[in-house]
Amino acid sequence: MTKHHLIPRALHNKPRYRKRYSREERLTAILWLCHACHRHIHRLYSERELADQFASREALLASEEIRHFVEWLSKKPAGFKPKSRRPKR
Known part of the structure; x- marks a missing residue:
């Protein structure tokens, strides 16, 4: 199992996401996923798409x-x- 951050860590300090999500939300919004599902999600969507949608x-x-x-x-x-x-690509 792997940890998937619903709000990608690379975006945590961006002003847009600091306004939208509290610090606690950014740190605790996590799903445990199998490796295959985790890879598939990141293959389909960019970090920005994941955080926004x-x-x-x-x-x-x-x-x-x-x-x-x-x-x-x-x-x-x-x-x-x-x-x-x-x-x-």
């Missing part, structure tokens, strides 16, 4: 791409590790 568990699961991946992964056997694909 996906700063909650509900918002992440509302994303069709994330929800589809989680459903797909949940059907795999325990210990399954998806092959990483290079980002399309």
